[in-house]
Amino acid sequence: MDYGTIILRTIFIYFIILFVLRFMGKREIGQLSVLDFVVSIMIAELAVVSIENIQVPMLHTIVPIVMLSLIQIFFAFLSLKSEKLRKLVDGRPSVLINKGKIDEGEMRKQRYNFDDLLIQLRQNNVHNIADVEFAILEPSGQLSVIEKDNNNDKNHVSLPLPLILDGNVQKEHLQKLNQTELWLRQEMRKLGYRDIKKISYCALQGDRSFFVDLKDEK
Structure with a gap:
Protein backbone atom coordinates (compact mmCIF):
# COMPACT_ATOMS: atom_id res chain seq x y z
CA MET A 1 0.00 0.00 0.00
CA ASP A 2 1.35 3.40 -1.01
CA TYR A 3 0.91 5.38 2.22
CA GLY A 4 2.50 8.47 0.70
CA THR A 5 -0.18 8.62 -2.02
CA ILE A 6 -2.93 8.13 0.55
CA ILE A 7 -1.57 10.97 2.70
CA LEU A 8 -1.31 13.33 -0.27
CA ARG A 9 -4.82 12.42 -1.44
CA THR A 10 -6.20 12.99 2.06
CA ILE A 11 -4.65 16.44 2.28
CA PHE A 12 -5.79 17.39 -1.21
CA ILE A 13 -9.38 16.15 -0.67
CA TYR A 14 -9.48 17.97 2.67
CA PHE A 15 -8.79 21.32 1.03
CA ILE A 16 -11.17 20.55 -1.86
CA ILE A 17 -14.05 19.83 0.53
CA LEU A 18 -13.17 22.84 2.69
CA PHE A 19 -13.30 25.06 -0.39
CA VAL A 20 -16.56 23.49 -1.63
CA LEU A 21 -18.33 23.91 1.73
CA ARG A 22 -17.19 27.53 2.00
CA PHE A 23 -18.33 28.11 -1.57
CA MET A 24 -21.74 26.59 -0.85
CA GLY A 25 -22.23 29.02 2.04
CA LYS A 26 -22.32 29.14 5.83
CA ARG A 27 -25.85 27.76 5.89
CA GLU A 28 -24.50 24.36 4.90
CA ILE A 29 -22.59 24.20 8.19
CA GLY A 30 -24.85 25.99 10.62
CA GLN A 31 -28.32 24.86 9.55
CA LEU A 32 -28.57 21.67 7.56
CA SER A 33 -31.87 20.98 5.81
CA VAL A 34 -32.70 17.49 4.51
CA LEU A 35 -31.26 18.36 1.09
CA ASP A 36 -28.11 19.83 2.65
CA PHE A 37 -27.68 16.67 4.73
CA VAL A 38 -28.00 14.39 1.69
CA VAL A 39 -25.46 16.43 -0.30
CA SER A 40 -23.04 16.43 2.65
CA ILE A 41 -23.26 12.63 2.97
CA MET A 42 -22.68 12.15 -0.76
CA ILE A 43 -19.63 14.44 -0.71
CA ALA A 44 -18.25 12.56 2.30
CA GLU A 45 -18.74 9.20 0.56
CA LEU A 46 -17.00 10.44 -2.59
CA ALA A 47 -14.10 11.70 -0.49
CA VAL A 48 -13.70 8.31 1.22
CA VAL A 49 -13.70 6.50 -2.14
CA SER A 50 -11.01 8.82 -3.46
CA ILE A 51 -8.77 8.27 -0.43
CA GLU A 52 -9.24 4.50 -0.12
CA ASN A 53 -9.06 3.55 -3.81
CA ILE A 54 -5.85 5.04 -5.15
CA GLN A 55 -6.36 3.24 -8.48
CA VAL A 56 -9.28 5.58 -9.25
CA PRO A 57 -8.12 8.91 -10.74
CA MET A 58 -8.88 11.81 -8.39
CA LEU A 59 -10.62 13.65 -11.19
CA HIS A 60 -13.35 10.98 -11.09
CA THR A 61 -14.10 12.09 -7.53
CA ILE A 62 -13.53 15.83 -7.78
CA VAL A 63 -15.92 16.29 -10.72
CA PRO A 64 -18.95 14.75 -8.87
CA ILE A 65 -18.12 16.80 -5.74
CA VAL A 66 -18.04 20.02 -7.74
CA MET A 67 -21.24 19.05 -9.56
CA LEU A 68 -23.03 18.40 -6.25
CA SER A 69 -21.96 21.79 -4.93
CA LEU A 70 -23.16 23.53 -8.11
CA ILE A 71 -26.52 21.73 -7.95
CA GLN A 72 -26.92 22.79 -4.32
CA ILE A 73 -26.06 26.41 -5.12
CA PHE A 74 -28.52 26.34 -8.03
CA PHE A 75 -31.35 25.10 -5.80
CA ALA A 76 -30.42 27.67 -3.15
CA PHE A 77 -30.65 30.43 -5.76
CA LEU A 78 -34.03 29.16 -7.01
CA SER A 79 -35.35 28.95 -3.45
CA LEU A 80 -34.55 32.64 -2.98
CA LYS A 81 -36.84 33.40 -5.91
CA SER A 82 -39.60 30.89 -5.24
CA GLU A 83 -41.37 30.53 -1.90
CA LYS A 84 -43.09 27.31 -3.04
CA LEU A 85 -39.76 25.70 -3.95
CA ARG A 86 -38.26 26.89 -0.66
CA LYS A 87 -41.01 25.18 1.29
CA LEU A 88 -40.73 22.04 -0.88
CA VAL A 89 -36.95 21.76 -0.45
CA ASP A 90 -36.48 23.04 3.09
CA GLY A 91 -39.88 22.18 4.54
CA ARG A 92 -41.81 24.45 6.89
CA LYS A 101 -51.03 23.65 24.67
CA ILE A 102 -49.19 20.63 23.27
CA ASP A 103 -50.32 19.68 19.76
CA GLU A 104 -50.13 15.88 19.90
CA GLY A 105 -51.48 15.60 16.36
CA GLU A 106 -48.64 17.68 14.95
CA MET A 107 -46.14 15.69 17.02
CA ARG A 108 -47.44 12.44 15.54
CA LYS A 109 -47.31 13.95 12.07
CA GLN A 110 -43.63 14.84 12.59
CA ARG A 111 -42.94 11.47 14.30
CA TYR A 112 -41.79 13.43 17.33
CA ASN A 113 -42.25 11.91 20.78
CA PHE A 114 -42.35 13.46 24.25
CA ASP A 115 -38.79 12.36 25.01
CA ASP A 116 -37.59 14.32 21.97
CA LEU A 117 -39.59 17.34 23.12
CA LEU A 118 -38.27 17.25 26.69
CA ILE A 119 -34.66 16.80 25.53
CA GLN A 120 -34.81 19.80 23.20
CA LEU A 121 -36.58 21.90 25.83
CA ARG A 122 -33.75 21.16 28.25
CA GLN A 123 -31.24 22.11 25.57
CA ASN A 124 -33.05 25.47 25.44
CA ASN A 125 -32.67 25.76 29.25
CA VAL A 126 -36.40 25.15 29.77
CA HIS A 127 -37.18 22.52 32.41
CA ASN A 128 -40.95 22.86 32.67
CA ILE A 129 -43.36 22.54 29.75
CA ALA A 130 -45.78 24.78 31.67
CA ASP A 131 -43.36 27.68 31.10
CA VAL A 132 -43.59 27.37 27.30
CA GLU A 133 -45.93 29.54 25.25
CA PHE A 134 -44.75 28.33 21.84
CA SER A 140 -33.42 21.99 10.41
CA GLY A 141 -34.76 19.86 13.31
CA GLN A 142 -33.94 22.47 15.94
CA LEU A 143 -36.61 23.50 18.44
CA SER A 144 -37.27 27.22 18.90
CA VAL A 145 -38.88 28.02 22.24
CA ILE A 146 -40.79 31.13 23.30
CA GLU A 147 -41.45 31.20 27.04
CA LYS A 148 -44.48 32.68 28.75
CA ASP A 149 -44.25 36.22 30.07
CA ASN A 150 -45.28 35.65 33.66
CA ASN A 151 -44.46 39.21 34.61
CA ASN A 152 -47.14 40.65 32.37
CA ASP A 153 -50.16 38.44 32.02
CA LYS A 154 -52.24 41.18 30.45
CA ASN A 155 -50.16 41.23 27.30
CA HIS A 156 -50.53 37.73 25.99
CA VAL A 157 -47.53 36.55 24.02
CA SER A 158 -48.32 36.03 20.35
CA LEU A 159 -46.49 33.84 17.89
CA PRO A 160 -44.23 36.09 15.78
CA LEU A 161 -45.48 35.22 12.30
CA PRO A 162 -44.17 37.02 9.22
CA LEU A 163 -47.03 38.61 7.30
CA ILE A 164 -44.92 39.59 4.30
CA LEU A 165 -41.84 37.78 3.01
CA ASP A 166 -39.91 38.90 -0.07
CA GLY A 167 -42.87 41.01 -1.19
CA ASN A 168 -45.35 38.13 -0.88
CA VAL A 169 -48.30 38.21 1.55
CA GLN A 170 -48.36 35.18 3.86
CA TRP A 183 -56.62 44.61 6.23
CA LEU A 184 -52.86 44.17 5.86
CA ARG A 185 -52.67 46.41 2.80
CA GLN A 186 -54.69 49.09 4.58
CA GLU A 187 -52.37 48.94 7.60
CA MET A 188 -49.34 49.21 5.35
CA ARG A 189 -50.80 52.25 3.57
CA LYS A 190 -51.37 53.91 6.96
CA LEU A 191 -47.63 53.48 7.58
CA PHE A 211 -41.95 45.76 12.09
CA VAL A 212 -41.28 46.54 8.43
CA ASP A 213 -38.05 46.13 6.48
CA LEU A 214 -37.81 47.31 2.86
CA LYS A 215 -35.89 45.48 0.14
CA ASP A 216 -32.30 46.65 -0.36
CA GLU A 217 -32.74 49.27 2.34
CA LYS A 218 -29.43 50.81 3.43
Whole structure:
Protein backbone atom coordinates (compact mmCIF):
# COMPACT_ATOMS: atom_id res chain seq x y z
CA MET A 1 0.00 0.00 0.00
CA ASP A 2 1.35 3.40 -1.01
CA TYR A 3 0.91 5.38 2.22
CA GLY A 4 2.50 8.47 0.70
CA THR A 5 -0.18 8.62 -2.02
CA ILE A 6 -2.93 8.13 0.55
CA ILE A 7 -1.57 10.97 2.70
CA LEU A 8 -1.31 13.33 -0.27
CA ARG A 9 -4.82 12.42 -1.44
CA THR A 10 -6.20 12.99 2.06
CA ILE A 11 -4.65 16.44 2.28
CA PHE A 12 -5.79 17.39 -1.21
CA ILE A 13 -9.38 16.15 -0.67
CA TYR A 14 -9.48 17.97 2.67
CA PHE A 15 -8.79 21.32 1.03
CA ILE A 16 -11.17 20.55 -1.86
CA ILE A 17 -14.05 19.83 0.53
CA LEU A 18 -13.17 22.84 2.69
CA PHE A 19 -13.30 25.06 -0.39
CA VAL A 20 -16.56 23.49 -1.63
CA LEU A 21 -18.33 23.91 1.73
CA ARG A 22 -17.19 27.53 2.00
CA PHE A 23 -18.33 28.11 -1.57
CA MET A 24 -21.74 26.59 -0.85
CA GLY A 25 -22.23 29.02 2.04
CA LYS A 26 -22.32 29.14 5.83
CA ARG A 27 -25.85 27.76 5.89
CA GLU A 28 -24.50 24.36 4.90
CA ILE A 29 -22.59 24.20 8.19
CA GLY A 30 -24.85 25.99 10.62
CA GLN A 31 -28.32 24.86 9.55
CA LEU A 32 -28.57 21.67 7.56
CA SER A 33 -31.87 20.98 5.81
CA VAL A 34 -32.70 17.49 4.51
CA LEU A 35 -31.26 18.36 1.09
CA ASP A 36 -28.11 19.83 2.65
CA PHE A 37 -27.68 16.67 4.73
CA VAL A 38 -28.00 14.39 1.69
CA VAL A 39 -25.46 16.43 -0.30
CA SER A 40 -23.04 16.43 2.65
CA ILE A 41 -23.26 12.63 2.97
CA MET A 42 -22.68 12.15 -0.76
CA ILE A 43 -19.63 14.44 -0.71
CA ALA A 44 -18.25 12.56 2.30
CA GLU A 45 -18.74 9.20 0.56
CA LEU A 46 -17.00 10.44 -2.59
CA ALA A 47 -14.10 11.70 -0.49
CA VAL A 48 -13.70 8.31 1.22
CA VAL A 49 -13.70 6.50 -2.14
CA SER A 50 -11.01 8.82 -3.46
CA ILE A 51 -8.77 8.27 -0.43
CA GLU A 52 -9.24 4.50 -0.12
CA ASN A 53 -9.06 3.55 -3.81
CA ILE A 54 -5.85 5.04 -5.15
CA GLN A 55 -6.36 3.24 -8.48
CA VAL A 56 -9.28 5.58 -9.25
CA PRO A 57 -8.12 8.91 -10.74
CA MET A 58 -8.88 11.81 -8.39
CA LEU A 59 -10.62 13.65 -11.19
CA HIS A 60 -13.35 10.98 -11.09
CA THR A 61 -14.10 12.09 -7.53
CA ILE A 62 -13.53 15.83 -7.78
CA VAL A 63 -15.92 16.29 -10.72
CA PRO A 64 -18.95 14.75 -8.87
CA ILE A 65 -18.12 16.80 -5.74
CA VAL A 66 -18.04 20.02 -7.74
CA MET A 67 -21.24 19.05 -9.56
CA LEU A 68 -23.03 18.40 -6.25
CA SER A 69 -21.96 21.79 -4.93
CA LEU A 70 -23.16 23.53 -8.11
CA ILE A 71 -26.52 21.73 -7.95
CA GLN A 72 -26.92 22.79 -4.32
CA ILE A 73 -26.06 26.41 -5.12
CA PHE A 74 -28.52 26.34 -8.03
CA PHE A 75 -31.35 25.10 -5.80
CA ALA A 76 -30.42 27.67 -3.15
CA PHE A 77 -30.65 30.43 -5.76
CA LEU A 78 -34.03 29.16 -7.01
CA SER A 79 -35.35 28.95 -3.45
CA LEU A 80 -34.55 32.64 -2.98
CA LYS A 81 -36.84 33.40 -5.91
CA SER A 82 -39.60 30.89 -5.24
CA GLU A 83 -41.37 30.53 -1.90
CA LYS A 84 -43.09 27.31 -3.04
CA LEU A 85 -39.76 25.70 -3.95
CA ARG A 86 -38.26 26.89 -0.66
CA LYS A 87 -41.01 25.18 1.29
CA LEU A 88 -40.73 22.04 -0.88
CA VAL A 89 -36.95 21.76 -0.45
CA ASP A 90 -36.48 23.04 3.09
CA GLY A 91 -39.88 22.18 4.54
CA ARG A 92 -41.81 24.45 6.89
CA PRO A 93 -41.81 24.98 10.66
CA SER A 94 -44.23 22.97 12.80
CA VAL A 95 -45.80 24.38 15.96
CA LEU A 96 -45.63 21.65 18.63
CA ILE A 97 -46.75 23.83 21.54
CA ASN A 98 -49.28 26.52 20.69
CA LYS A 99 -50.32 29.05 23.37
CA GLY A 100 -49.16 26.68 26.08
CA LYS A 101 -51.03 23.65 24.67
CA ILE A 102 -49.19 20.63 23.27
CA ASP A 103 -50.32 19.68 19.76
CA GLU A 104 -50.13 15.88 19.90
CA GLY A 105 -51.48 15.60 16.36
CA GLU A 106 -48.64 17.68 14.95
CA MET A 107 -46.14 15.69 17.02
CA ARG A 108 -47.44 12.44 15.54
CA LYS A 109 -47.31 13.95 12.07
CA GLN A 110 -43.63 14.84 12.59
CA ARG A 111 -42.94 11.47 14.30
CA TYR A 112 -41.79 13.43 17.33
CA ASN A 113 -42.25 11.91 20.78
CA PHE A 114 -42.35 13.46 24.25
CA ASP A 115 -38.79 12.36 25.01
CA ASP A 116 -37.59 14.32 21.97
CA LEU A 117 -39.59 17.34 23.12
CA LEU A 118 -38.27 17.25 26.69
CA ILE A 119 -34.66 16.80 25.53
CA GLN A 120 -34.81 19.80 23.20
CA LEU A 121 -36.58 21.90 25.83
CA ARG A 122 -33.75 21.16 28.25
CA GLN A 123 -31.24 22.11 25.57
CA ASN A 124 -33.05 25.47 25.44
CA ASN A 125 -32.67 25.76 29.25
CA VAL A 126 -36.40 25.15 29.77
CA HIS A 127 -37.18 22.52 32.41
CA ASN A 128 -40.95 22.86 32.67
CA ILE A 129 -43.36 22.54 29.75
CA ALA A 130 -45.78 24.78 31.67
CA ASP A 131 -43.36 27.68 31.10
CA VAL A 132 -43.59 27.37 27.30
CA GLU A 133 -45.93 29.54 25.25
CA PHE A 134 -44.75 28.33 21.84
CA ALA A 135 -42.38 25.57 20.70
CA ILE A 136 -41.62 25.52 16.99
CA LEU A 137 -39.85 22.64 15.27
CA GLU A 138 -37.73 24.24 12.55
CA PRO A 139 -36.98 22.56 9.19
CA SER A 140 -33.42 21.99 10.41
CA GLY A 141 -34.76 19.86 13.31
CA GLN A 142 -33.94 22.47 15.94
CA LEU A 143 -36.61 23.50 18.44
CA SER A 144 -37.27 27.22 18.90
CA VAL A 145 -38.88 28.02 22.24
CA ILE A 146 -40.79 31.13 23.30
CA GLU A 147 -41.45 31.20 27.04
CA LYS A 148 -44.48 32.68 28.75
CA ASP A 149 -44.25 36.22 30.07
CA ASN A 150 -45.28 35.65 33.66
CA ASN A 151 -44.46 39.21 34.61
CA ASN A 152 -47.14 40.65 32.37
CA ASP A 153 -50.16 38.44 32.02
CA LYS A 154 -52.24 41.18 30.45
CA ASN A 155 -50.16 41.23 27.30
CA HIS A 156 -50.53 37.73 25.99
CA VAL A 157 -47.53 36.55 24.02
CA SER A 158 -48.32 36.03 20.35
CA LEU A 159 -46.49 33.84 17.89
CA PRO A 160 -44.23 36.09 15.78
CA LEU A 161 -45.48 35.22 12.30
CA PRO A 162 -44.17 37.02 9.22
CA LEU A 163 -47.03 38.61 7.30
CA ILE A 164 -44.92 39.59 4.30
CA LEU A 165 -41.84 37.78 3.01
CA ASP A 166 -39.91 38.90 -0.07
CA GLY A 167 -42.87 41.01 -1.19
CA ASN A 168 -45.35 38.13 -0.88
CA VAL A 169 -48.30 38.21 1.55
CA GLN A 170 -48.36 35.18 3.86
CA LYS A 171 -52.07 34.36 3.70
CA GLU A 172 -51.77 31.34 6.03
CA HIS A 173 -50.38 33.56 8.78
CA LEU A 174 -53.08 36.17 8.25
CA GLN A 175 -55.71 33.47 8.71
CA LYS A 176 -54.16 32.55 12.06
CA LEU A 177 -54.60 36.19 13.09
CA ASN A 178 -58.18 36.20 11.75
CA GLN A 179 -57.26 38.99 9.37
CA THR A 180 -57.43 39.48 5.60
CA GLU A 181 -55.01 40.65 2.94
CA LEU A 182 -57.12 43.81 2.54
CA TRP A 183 -56.62 44.61 6.23
CA LEU A 184 -52.86 44.17 5.86
CA ARG A 185 -52.67 46.41 2.80
CA GLN A 186 -54.69 49.09 4.58
CA GLU A 187 -52.37 48.94 7.60
CA MET A 188 -49.34 49.21 5.35
CA ARG A 189 -50.80 52.25 3.57
CA LYS A 190 -51.37 53.91 6.96
CA LEU A 191 -47.63 53.48 7.58
CA GLY A 192 -46.77 54.89 4.16
CA TYR A 193 -46.03 51.59 2.38
CA ARG A 194 -48.16 51.46 -0.76
CA ASP A 195 -46.27 48.78 -2.69
CA ILE A 196 -46.19 45.41 -0.92
CA LYS A 197 -43.61 44.12 -3.42
CA LYS A 198 -41.04 46.56 -2.01
CA ILE A 199 -41.34 45.09 1.50
CA SER A 200 -38.75 42.46 2.35
CA TYR A 201 -40.15 41.49 5.77
CA CYS A 202 -43.17 42.51 7.82
CA ALA A 203 -44.36 41.06 11.12
CA LEU A 204 -46.87 42.02 13.80
CA GLN A 205 -45.13 42.49 17.14
CA GLY A 206 -46.42 41.76 20.61
CA ASP A 207 -47.51 45.37 21.19
CA ARG A 208 -49.60 45.19 17.97
CA SER A 209 -47.16 47.42 16.11
CA PHE A 210 -45.61 46.42 12.79
CA PHE A 211 -41.95 45.76 12.09
CA VAL A 212 -41.28 46.54 8.43
CA ASP A 213 -38.05 46.13 6.48
CA LEU A 214 -37.81 47.31 2.86
CA LYS A 215 -35.89 45.48 0.14
CA ASP A 216 -32.30 46.65 -0.36
CA GLU A 217 -32.74 49.27 2.34
CA LYS A 218 -29.43 50.81 3.43
